[in-house]
Each structure stands twice: as structure tokens, then as C-alpha cells.
Amino acid sequence: MKYCFKIIASLFLLSALYACKGNTNYRLEEGIWRATLKTSSGAEIPFNFEVTDSAGQKVIDLINGEDQFRVNEISQHSDSVLIRMPLFDTEIHAKIKDKTLSGNWIKHMSDSDMVMPFEARHGESWRFFKVNSAQEAKLSGRWSVSFSTADHDLREAGIGEFEQKDGRLYGTFIRATGDHRFLEGTISDKKIYLSAFDGANAFLFTGKLLNDSTIVDGMFYSGFSLVQNWTAKKDDIAILPDAYSITALKDGFDKIDFSFPDLNGKKVSLSDSKFKNKVVLIQFFGSWCPNCMDET
Known part of the structure; x- marks a missing residue:
């Protein structure tokens, strides 16, 4: 009798487990x-x-x-x-x-x-906070931004362009090498939060609004481990460094030249006769780069 009871109890337990598993969505x-x-x-x-x-x-x-x-x-x-x-x-x-x-x-x-x-x-549509607190700060406009590594050994100029709308914050950061895509976030307790994920990159920007024209204690996170500091000043005429001043041929070279196989395996060179006396447009890009894909 005791043996039969154990069998019945075991079967009941298994049935309960399968029932629970079946109810999992x-x-x-x-x-x-x-x-x-x-x-x-x-x-x-x-x-x-x-x-x-x-x-x-x-x-x-x-x-x-x-x-x-x-x-x-x-x-x-x-x-x-x-x-x-x-x-x-x-x-x-x-x-x-x-x-x-x-x-x-x-x-x-x-x-x-x-x-x-x-x-x-x-079922959750909020991004940083379930309820965005009311803010009197005015961030819309153009900002001059300074990025730096944690030890401040490397600095890079940038531009921030923000639009504040109904308690939300939108915009991007632009550097000489491109922008940080479409950012979305909010302002809460004088702190700025912006993020983006587009399938290729994951970005997070945070900062503290010192006043209507100054952002301090900025942190930029990219991917799993990259971290940089940033600060910003309101500047309607902020510009990036001239692209030609940061792009140049290496010493000893006076022109761009290359050769490589095309999709059919045929060797192509910039010195080929078909390019002679013609303007040749060359685009360097990565298939993993959203900005490059936009440009293409």
C-alpha cells in the first residue's frame, strides 16, 4: 500500500511540473x-x-x-x-x-x-525613467563639446546638437570622424541622459547641467568597455576642425595609389589607363559602420 502511495505521489508531482511548464509563456x-x-x-x-x-x-x-x-x-x-x-x-x-x-x-x-x-x-515604453520630472532647463541648440580619455591625455573637439521636446531630449554628438547616430533620452534633476542602439553600436551619454550654458561631469560609454569624459558649452556657432587639416598623405607620398582584385578577381589599379585624366571618387568605409552606409 505504501509503495502504491509513493507511485501515485510521484505521478502527481510530475503532472504538476508538466502543468507548470505548459503554462510558461x-x-x-x-x-x-x-x-x-x-x-x-x-x-x-x-x-x-x-x-x-x-x-x-x-x-x-x-x-x-x-x-x-x-x-x-x-x-x-x-x-x-x-x-x-x-x-x-x-x-x-x-x-x-x-x-x-x-x-x-x-x-x-x-x-x-x-x-x-x-x-x-x-510593455515598458519608458527609456531612463518611468516618469520624467518637469525641467526648466533649456538644452535645445548647438553646443561646443570637449571629449577626453579618463587620464585626460587625449582630447577631441566635438559638437552637440540637442532638441528638447515634452520632457524628452533628442540629438547627437558630432566629431570629425562622424556622429553618434540618433540619441534619445531625458533630463532629470539637472542630469542629462541620452542613449542609442542601432544594431551596430550601443551608446550612453550622461552629464550634469551646471547652468543653461554649461554641462560638466559628462561620461560617454560605447560598447562593452570604452569610456570617455566630456564637457560642453552652449555655442550657436560651434564648428569642427577643418577636415583637410586632419587628413593628409604620409611623408614620402604625393598621391594615393593602390591595386586590388575586383569582385570578378580582375586586378584594378588607380593607375589604370581607364582612369587617366578623369576625376576618380574613392570612398573608404566599413560595412559595419552605420554612418558609412548612410553615406553610400
Whole structure:
């Protein structure tokens, strides 16, 4: 009798476990999500995305201000979700459970992979704070920005362009090598928060508004480990260094020349006769670079 009771109890326990497992929601819910990527220093880079149905297939739109970047290569097996970014060699591997995602964003590079912890929750449209506090600060406009490494050995000039609207902050930072894409954030307790994730890069900017014309204690996080300091002054006529002053041929060279195989394996050289007495436009870019793709 005792043996039969043990068997019945075991069967009941197994049934309960399977029932619980069956009730777990592994569906990638449509609607808005809030996600974060964690840096090596513990800072969290927040962003939002929206899941919709397109012709029977799930698609994701990464949201950064007014910019939306569509991702349509999404696969799921049971509780495992794989989100591959178009154009850029990056992807999100995550486990889904009850309207949450947990995993990693992986960026494949030439010699290694950059891996950042990833978390997301369905139904949350806020980015930094659930409620944005009212602010009298006026950040809209153009700012002269100075970036520096943590030891202040390396400095670089930049420009900040911000637009303040309904408690939210939008804009970008521009450097001689390009801009930091479409940033979205807010101002809270005289502190500035801006972030962006476009499938290729993850950025976070924070700073303290000293007054309406000065930003101090700025921190810039890029990817898993890059950290820089920054400060800014309101400057409607701020400009970047002249591009020609920072771009030049190496000593001993008086022209650009190269040779390489084209897509058909045929050798192409800038000194080929077909280019003689013609203006040749050369574009140097990386397929992993969103700004380069925009330019192309």
C-alpha cells in the first residue's frame, strides 16, 4: 500500500511540473519593449524596440527618437530567440519567459567577439525613467563639446546638437570622424541622459547641467568597455576642425595609389589607363559602420 502511495505521489508531482511548464509563456509578444545592455563598468545602456507582425512574420523596429531600424531576421525554438541584425555582423541570443528576454548581444569583430549582457521586458515604453520630472532647463541648440580619455591625455573637439521636446531630449554628438547616430533620452534633476542602439553600436551619454550654458561631469560609454569624459558649452556657432587639416598623405607620398582584385578577381589599379585624366571618387568605409552606409 505504501509503495502504491509513493507511485501515485510521484505521478502527481510530475503532472504538476508538466502543468507548470505548459503554462510558461514563450511567445515573443507584439508591442513595445524596454531593453538594456550592460557595460563592463556596470552602466546600463537602455533602448526601446517594438515587435509587430508583418505578413505572418515577427519583425522588430529598434527605436531611437524619430529613427527606426527594422530587423526582420528573427528565429525562435522553444524558449530560445535569435535576433540577427541586417547589414551588421551582430546578433542577440536570448531566452524568453513570461514577457521577458535575457541573454547577450554579440558583436563579431575581426579578432574577437564583443559580448554584452542583454535584458528586455515587454510593455515598458519608458527609456531612463518611468516618469520624467518637469525641467526648466533649456538644452535645445548647438553646443561646443570637449571629449577626453579618463587620464585626460587625449582630447577631441566635438559638437552637440540637442532638441528638447515634452520632457524628452533628442540629438547627437558630432566629431570629425562622424556622429553618434540618433540619441534619445531625458533630463532629470539637472542630469542629462541620452542613449542609442542601432544594431551596430550601443551608446550612453550622461552629464550634469551646471547652468543653461554649461554641462560638466559628462561620461560617454560605447560598447562593452570604452569610456570617455566630456564637457560642453552652449555655442550657436560651434564648428569642427577643418577636415583637410586632419587628413593628409604620409611623408614620402604625393598621391594615393593602390591595386586590388575586383569582385570578378580582375586586378584594378588607380593607375589604370581607364582612369587617366578623369576625376576618380574613392570612398573608404566599413560595412559595419552605420554612418558609412548612410553615406553610400
